[in-house]
Amino acid sequence: MTYDVEALRARIPALRAGVAHFDGPGGTQTPAPVIAAITDALSNPLSVRGSAAPGEINAETIVRDFRRAMADLLGAEDTGIVVGRSATQLTYDFSRVLARSWAPGDEVVVSRLDHDANIRPWVQAAERAGAVVRWADFDPATGDLSAASVGALLTDRTRLVAVTAASNLIGTRPDMAAIAELVHRAGALLYVDGVHFAAHAFVDVAELGADFYVCSPYKFFGPHHGVLAASPRLLETLRPDKLAPSTDAVPERFEFGTLPYEALAGTRAAVDFLADLAPGPTGDRRARLRSAYAAIEEHETVLRESAEHALSQLDGVTRHSRAALRTPTMLLTFDNRSALDAHHFLARSQVHAPAGSFYALEASRHLGLGDAGGLRVGLSPYNNADDVERLFAGLSAFLRA
Template identity: 85%
Template sequence: MTYDVEAVRGRIPALRAGVAHFDGPGGTQTPASVIEAVTAALSNPLSVRGSVAPGEINAETIVREFRRAMADLLGARETGIVSGRSATQLTFDIARVLARSWAPGDEVVVSRLDHDANIRPWTRAAEQAGAVVRWADFDPATGELPVEAVTALLTDRTRLVAVTAASNLIGTRPDIAAIAGPVHDAGALLYVDGVHYTAHVLVDVEALGADFFVCSPYKFFGPHHGVLAASPHLLETLRPDKLAPSTDTVPERFELGTLPYEALAGTRAAVDFLADLAPDGTGDRRTRLRAAYAEITAHETALRAYAETGLSALDGVTRHSRAALRTPTTLLTFEGRAASDAYHFLARSGVHAPAGSFYALEASRHLGLGDTGGLRVGLSPYTDTEDVDRLVTGLAEFLRS
């Protein structure tokens, strides 16, 4: 069955506005089914979780369905799924808890390829514990982060390695599974930022070897919040700060206050939306997700090649996304022209391709782009060839202007 991008687009109300969206790495547009799920959660009785009143039962059902859906999406266990305000907040929370066991002279490895949300929580925690920060550098010429760039830094004092599964700036996908083995052999934990990765690749936390894996549903059609997946056994060993009356059960001990039930309902609907993209619609949700992601990957890979062919024909354009294995996300800069000017020029014609470093400050600086970054072109499952044609035409006009 051929991937029907027009059918996908027809299920996303915001696309009716006529904007060509290349801002998926910053957040996808929302399907009608997700909007309806959020509305239903808020339209029906809703209270704190419980088992007596209708509002309590609805809240409990929403939470359980959310955990089940995210477990299916990430290849994780339901009791290892933690909801948080954002991936950044979840990472800071875990960093504070883990750092309590660190001692002066212990070591933490971070990558310059990463979003700052998987760097600063660890460098701050290391600073407060007296631990040493070691930096894994990617190759700015190729965009690659070799396995050895990380594993060569490991010692018997390494306590944690933090690395992205996919760069939100240039799309590079490091070999996380190959990194995980040496990290664990060194007795360290592996914290993986999967925010950009999860939008394009079906996650299998166990196969990746990630001890912690964090993502953001609004990058894959859901509401704005964060989700962390980890082994329930590992979570049982951690004691975060919490209120005295709140439960000590995992994963609830990591979720402070009342959960955003409407966001969780929307996230469950987003996972179902993805599963519905499977060609034949048979099998359990994990099976359908596997088939759906195969379709998405084929569509995005072909469209990326189409886009790069058009972009390569433009003079004075540098493409910084060159890794052999990468997401359909491309960072561009322009000879003698500011990327921010291209962003504003395109926006006037209804093409949204934002410019900046997108919180990947270390990556932008390592590429020689300072804090300015470039124009980021991110493809999504609803991007079509007409969108790409509008982008390439718009950039050609910009370069002539």
């Protein structure tokens, strides 16, 4: 059994509209089983979690199944899975908690490759604590962020390093294991933004060396909310502000208010949907996810290489995504033409490739693109060869116009 992209597309209702979607880095389209899981959660009795009334039991079951699914997806423990409104909100929450132990003269390392959600919370927390912020730069010519560039910034005063596992702007995938080894050797913690990475690659938080790993299910077929994975033992050492009556148990200690049960039900369904993409039916969910991501990476790599070859035939187009290891996400700029104009032109022929810096403001500036960024072409598991042909035809027409 091989990867069947057409069977996958048939299970995503939004694709019936005929749009060729290259906006996956901003959020994938939603499969029917995920929509059904959300509907089912809201169609049955639902209340605050408990063990007596049907609504209580349903809520408890949804949360339990969600944590187990995300633990399988990330290679984490289910008691280390924290729910948040978004990855940004989770990072702000944890930056405030972790910064309580920082003192003037301590150091925090952030990367110019990152989405601002993994930069600004740490910069602001460091400023309040009197800590020093050190910046890891990537090579603008290749897009690569080397472990050595991060390691050169580490000292015995480094308390935390925040680095993305994959750039949402240009797709670069740094060597996280090598970075983690240097960070931990320095006695610091590693906070990994895995939002873009989790949409394209099999995640193992232990292999990555992440002390904290944050992601967003809506990037991999799920609903809009955030998820953080960490060791329960590490979470036990952290004391966030919380309401007096709320539980102090981990991971609930970090979850404020009633959880969005319908979103958690949808996320569980999204993980199962991903597992169902495995070329074979054997193995537990974690094993099937590993197989599914291998198939997704192979499919997306073929499409990326096809798209890159086609784009190389166009004059006046610069591709800024050239890292040795990268996701199928390409940032394009045009000689004497606006990326925003390209976005609008393509949209008229139902090809959706958005333009901007996509909150990767430091990366866009480091590439010499200012705050404008470029046209982002992001492939997803449901893209096919016809989508790539439509993109090429649209850009060809735009450059002739």
